[in-house]
Each structure stands twice: as structure tokens, then as C-alpha cells.
Amino acid sequence: MPEAAGEINAIWGVSTEVIGLWLAALLTLAIYSFLYGDNPVYKLAEHIFVGISAAYGAGIVYHQVLIPELINPLFRPALAGQDVPKYSLIIPGLLGLMVLGRFLRGHEWISRWPIAFVMGLGAGLSIPRSMQSLVLLQMHGTMQPVWPLVTAEGWVGVDNILMIAGVICTLAYFYFSLPHRGVMGGMSRVGIWFLMIGFGAGFGNTVMARISLLIGRIQFLIYDWLPTIGIHLGGPGVG
Amino acid sequence: MRLQIPIAIGFLAGFFMLVQFFVPHQFFQQSYLELFDWVKIIGAFALVLGLGSLFRTHIDKIRNRRPDHIYSFVTLISFAVMFVFGIVYGVKPHTSFDWLFKNVQTPLEATVFSLLAFFMASAAYRTFRARSVEATLLLTVAVIVMLGRVPISDYVSFVDFHEASEWIMSVPGMAAKRGILLGVALGVVATALRILLGIERSHLGGGGGGSS
Numbered sequence: 001m002p003e004a005a006g007e008i009n010a011i012w013g014v015s016t017e018v019i020g021l022w023l024a025a026l027l028t029l030a031i032y033s034f035l036y037g038d039n040p041v042y043k044l045a046e047h048i049f050v051g052i053s054a055a056y057g058a059g060i061v062y063h064q065v066l067i068p069e070l071i072n073p074l075f076r077p078a079l080a081g082q083d084v085p086k087y088s089l090i091i092p093g094l095l096g097l098m099v100l101g102r103f104l105r106g107h108e109w110i111s112r113w114p115i116a117f118v119m120g121l122g123a124g125l126s127i128p129r130s131m132q133s134l135v136l137l138q139m140h141g142t143m144q145p146v147w148p149l150v151t152a153e154g155w156v157g158v159d160n161i162l163m164i165a166g167v168i169c170t171l172a173y174f175y176f177s178l179p180h181r182g183v184m185g186g187m188s189r190v191g192i193w194f195l196m197i198g199f200g201a202g203f204g205n206t207v208m209a210r211i212s213l214l215i216g217r218i219q220f221l222i223y224d225w226l227p228t229i230g231i232h233l234g235g236p237g238v239g
Numbered sequence: 240m241r242l243q244i245p246i247a248i249g250f251l252a253g254f255f256m257l258v259q260f261f262v263p264h265q266f267f268q269q270s271y272l273e274l275f276d277w278v279k280i281i282g283a284f285a286l287v288l289g290l291g292s293l294f295r296t297h298i299d300k301i302r303n304r305r306p307d308h309i310y311s312f313v314t315l316i317s318f319a320v321m322f323v324f325g326i327v328y329g330v331k332p333h334t335s336f337d338w339l340f341k342n343v344q345t346p347l348e349a350t351v352f353s354l355l356a357f358f359m360a361s362a363a364y365r366t367f368r369a370r371s372v373e374a375t376l377l378l379t380v381a382v383i384v385m386l387g388r389v390p391i392s393d394y395v396s397f398v399d400f401h402e403a404s405e406w407i408m409s410v411p412g413m414a415a416k417r418g419i420l421l422g423v424a425l426g427v428v429a430t431a432l433r434i435l436l437g438i439e440r441s442h443l444g445g446g447g448g449g450s451s
Contacts, residue, residue: 019342025346048343049347051316052321052339052347054289054318055319056344057286059336060325060330065280069280070283095277096281099288100284102291103291113248115443116245116252116442116443117281118278119249119442123431124254124256126428131424131428138424142414163410166417167421170415174419193372201384204383207381213350217353
């Protein structure tokens with residue numbers, strides 16, 4: 001396989017794979033050093049992260065949006081598989097340049113045109129889309145048969161009753177045009193219980209997602225990095 | 240005019256998107272795809288705006304010799320190295336850009352987010368107190384969901400934490416989520432209508448010019 005542009009396989013006789021492994025391990029440890037307290041090593045890793053992430057976004061946007069969607073179709077049509085330049089792209093190109101008007105002191109208003117255009121498109125699209133996906137589909141998912149209460153698959157009817165009651169009570173909690181007293185007060189209280197269950201489940205899931213990332217980093221350090229310095233603690237890939 | 244023209248542009252763009260959703264004609268479908276590409280192009284320029292703000296912050300910090308300004312050099316140099324590799328060699332697999340992404344950005348990102356596990360645990364320990372029915376409910380559900388995600392729950396015979404966790408997520412948890420989503424949808428529609436009709440103008444703010 002031919003070597004990709006800019007690919008270097010070794011630096012001073014050390015494979016780039018090993019250098020990458022060490023770099024990743026040292027940066028991982030640098031970030032974890034924050035658990036002891038804020039320190040220069042952590043700050044260094046943190047600032048590298050900001051710079052690299054911003055450049056990653058810029059590089060991807062340049063190669064995957066600007067070149068194939070604007071530069072090639074407009075200035076190098078042959079590369080975009082066209083016979084003639086796509087002149088309609090002058091409009092988004094100009095609107096894009098107008099965004100940079102924010103940098104011109106006293107002429108910041110120029111950026112309002114592209115912002116209004118993008119916001120208008122988003123607003124126009126979000127009305128039918130959110131009605132479709134967040135209202136109608138959610139209502140359809142909620143209004144499921146409640147009878148029979150128990151089927152071969154389990155307590156499906158009971159679950160559906162619970163779902164309908166939960167959605168109505170949660171909505172009652174967010175309905176402020178009526179005082180939360182009497183029946184409305186009771187419904188809103190039950191709504192809070194459902195919300196607490198929802199938040200608890202969300203919290204539990206979020207914690208476990210972070211724990212899973214933590215396990216991934218620890219596994220990387222133990223099974224990928226430590227063997228490079230001759231320490232084998234067993235586990236996957238190690239005899 | 241500096242305000243009226245953007246409001247008119249927003250209205251026309253939004254009205255077009257609203258209409259195209261209901262009209263399955265080829266013209267509207269193609270225009271929709273074309274406009275989608277336009278938004279991506281404008282978004283690319285907006286990224287330059289964000290980068291400009293990042294540079295301004297760090298260059299100001301260096302120029303004024305503020306505390307820790309040395310780290311601003313680190314950010315600018317990291318940016319320059321990654322960006323130059325990306326522009327010169329491309330962003331495809333097995334390039335220097337890809338190498339930096341795999342060995343610097345990915346581990347840093349995963350580690351920073353995994354660090355939150357410690358802070359969430361510490362914050363939960365310090366603030367969670369089962370003082371009311373609601374707080375107890377939240378805590379209990381969180382514990383059940385967490386136990387349902389770890390293998391140790393397989394060794395508990397009196398309750399199936401995995402099944403309990405799945406049930407919580409798909410019935411009462413989903414009911415709460417749907418209640419919130421229905422409220423969000425109504426909020427989205429109301430805000431979108433305000434933007435289209437020019438009542439909501441905060442996104443056009445800044446830059447002076449007023450309504451003149």
C-alpha cells in the first residue's frame with residue numbers, strides 16, 4: 001500500500017505508533033493530575049487540547065465543506081464533475097464573507113444578513129419538524145392500547161396506563177395557567193415524581209457513561225502503555 | 240434599513256422552508272438540498288469568526304502579559320501545528336493530521352470527559368441527601384440505573400437490576416421525557432414564529448445601526 005501524504009513511520013528510529021502511545025499516555029496522566037489539584041502540567045495539556053480541537057474543526061471544515069462545496073464547484077468545476085462553474089454558490093460565498101463583518105468595527109451590522117438568513121431557515125424548518133417529531137410522534141408513542149392489562153409479553157397494558165398518566169401529570173406540572181390546587185395540585189405532584197424518576201435515570205446514565213470512559217482510559221494505560229515499559233498486568237491481549 | 244432587510248430575509252427564508260415541507264414538488268426538494276449546502280458554507284465562515292475570537296482572547300492575554308499567558312502560546316502553537324498539517328497533507332486516514340487526532344485529541348477528549356466521573360461522584364456525595372420523597376426517588380432510581388449497567392448486579396439474586404433499569408428508562412422515565420419534549424416542541428414553535436415575524440430580534444443584536 002502506498003504511503004499516505006505526510007505519513008512518517010518512524011522518528012529517530014522510534015516507530016510513530018510507539019511515540020503516539022507515549023504521547024497519549026502522558027497527556028492522559030497530565031489531565032488526571034488535576035485530581036491532585038490545578039497544576040502546570042494539567043494547564044499545558046488543557047491548552048494543547050483547546051488548540052488541537054479548534055484546528056481539527058478548521059481542517060475538517062476546510063477539506064469537507066469549503067473545498068468540495070464552494071471552491072471546487074465555483075472555481076474548479078472540472079474537479080467537481082461539472083462543465084461550468086456553479087454561479088449560484090456566489091450567494092452563500094458572499095453571505096459567508098458578510099459573517100466576517102463582525103470583525104469590522106462600525107460595520108458589524110453587515111453580519112446580520114447571513115445570521116438572519118440562517119436563523120430564518122432554521123426557524124422555518126423547525127416548525128413542521130418539531131410538530132412532527134416532538135409532538136405527533138410522541139403522542140402516537142404515548143397513546144398505545146391499555147387493554148388487555150397483561151399479555152404474553154408482560155404487563156403491557158399497565159405500562160401503557162402508567163405512560164399516559166405520567167405524560168399527562170408531567171404536562172400538568174408545567175401548566176401554569178391554573179393554580180396547582182385540588183386535582184391539578186395532585187396531578188402536578190405526581191408529575192414531579194415522574195420528573196424525579198426521569199432525572200434520576202438521566203443522572204445514573206450520565207455517571208455510567210463517564211465511568212465507562214474512565215475504564216477505557218485506565219485500560220489504555222494498563223494494557224497498551226505499561227507493556228511498552230515492560231510492565232504486564234495481564235488482561236486482554238496479554239498472556 | 241439595517242434591521243428591516245435582515246428581518247425580511249429571515250421571513251422569506253423561513254417561509255420558504257415552511258412551504259417546501261408541505262410541497263413535494265421537485266423544485267422545492269432540490270432547493271431545500273441546495274439551501275442546506277448554503278447553510279454549511281455560511282457555517283464554515285462562522286467557524287472563522289469563532290477562531291478569530293479564540294485568537295483575540297489569547298493574543299490579548301499574551302500582549303498584556305496576564306497570569307498564565309505562557310499557556311496561550313501553547314494553544315496558538317498547537318493550533319498552528321494541527322492546522323498546517325491539515326491544510327498541507329489533508330485530513331484523510333494515515334496522515335499527520337489523523338495521527339495527531341488519534342494520539343492527542345481523542346485521548347485528551349476521552350480523559351477530560353472521564354474526569355467528570357470523579358467530580359460527579361464527589362458532588363453527589365456532598366449534596367445528595369434523601370430529605371424528601373422527591374430526592375429519595377431520584378437517588379433510588381439513579382442507584383438502580385447505575386447497578387443495572389454493571390456486571391456485579393448479575394450476582395444479586397433477589398432483584399434483576401438490569402430489567403428494572405430498562406423498565407424505568409422505558410416507562411416512567413420515558414413518560415417524564417415525553418412530557419418535557421411536548422413542552423419543548425411548543426416552545427420551539429413559539430420561538431420560531433417570533434423569529435419569522437420579526438418579533439424576536441436578539442440574534443440580530445450588536446453592531447449598532449438600530450432601526451435606521
